[in-house]
Amino acid sequence: MKSLSLILSLLPPLLQICLAAILIARRIYRKFPLFTAYTLFALCAEAGKLCFVLLHGQNTLKYFYLYWGLEAVYAVLGFAAIREVFQSVFENFTALTWFKFLLPGVAALMLAISVLIAALHRAVDMGPLEEGIFSLQIAVRCLQLGVFFLIFWLARFFDLDYRQYAFGIAAGFGIAAAGILLGTLVRTGRGLKFIIFFEYVSPVAYCVAVTVWLASFIRPEPEDPFRDFRHLFTPELFLQQLQRYKRETKGIFKP
Numbered sequence: 001m002k003s004l005s006l007i008l009s010l011l012p013p014l015l016q017i018c019l020a021a022i023l024i025a026r027r028i029y030r031k032f033p034l035f036t037a038y039t040l041f042a043l044c045a046e047a048g049k050l051c052f053v054l055l056h057g058q059n060t061l062k063y064f065y066l067y068w069g070l071e072a073v074y075a076v077l078g079f080a081a082i083r084e085v086f087q088s089v090f091e092n093f094t095a096l097t098w099f100k101f102l103l104p105g106v107a108a109l110m111l112a113i114s115v116l117i118a119a120l121h122r123a124v125d126m127g128p129l130e131e132g133i134f135s136l137q138i139a140v141r142c143l144q145l146g147v148f149f150l151i152f153w154l155a156r157f158f159d160l161d162y163r164q165y166a167f168g169i170a171a172g173f174g175i176a177a178a179g180i181l182l183g184t185l186v187r188t189g190r191g192l193k194f195i196i197f198f199e200y201v202s203p204v205a206y207c208v209a210v211t212v213w214l215a216s217f218i219r220p221e222p223e224d225p226f227r228d229f230r231h232l233f234t235p236e237l238f239l240q241q242l243q244r245y246k247r248e249t250k251g252i253f254k255p
Helices: 002-025 033-056 061-093 097-120 128-157 165-218 235-253
Strands: none
Touching (some): 002 165, 033 061, 061 128
16 A cells, blocks of 8 residues: 555656646647646645655644645646636637626536535544535535536537647546545545545546646647637527537437
8 A cells, every 4th residue: 555655646746747848848838827837836736745744754733734735725726727728718709698607607506516515414533624624625626527517518519629738638627626526525424434545536536637638738739620710609509509409418318
């Protein structure tokens, strides 16, 4: 187990070094500055945690505050990065009146779901401070998952190209959020008996997420086929797309 923990702690920074090099070499940071900031922060944060552990050890109150303080910054930058993806992909769709309410509406829905989870899924084997931290963790990951599903549903709806870098970023955040949320729910609901699940499922999900990001940016990005005429989408076209989507959905459930 110790060797696996060591691998899971060292693998993401090593992959993110490669990712940061690609982001800088290809000047992708110009298009996704917040995701680049997230990647660079991740490298600095992991280096800082490693230095702290070497100097002071891991089982200290100071490390507890350091760890969760960095997690809070991770959460803010992560949500900002996935919001950046949303704006990048759908920047020209905001002319549609209904479109402006999608992101706030999904955010409000996911926050309501996270509050419901916290109310029904009572924490086990933790104090009020830890329970508050984990409740915030659930809220953040629900938000990220909500935006992730919204991006891919809209991409499917408008027949966008999933090979764009933006979708690789969104997919990575979706995988990480799902893994961390699952680990958090098990830890809060099952207590210390399943602590090993919490300790491993979240790092594994994050390793997969970083691998997805790296795989997305290794290849050249295909040209966006909707780049020059996204502004032509109209409410009438939306209704046509909605009708097509309904027909496809009905076709799936027909015997």
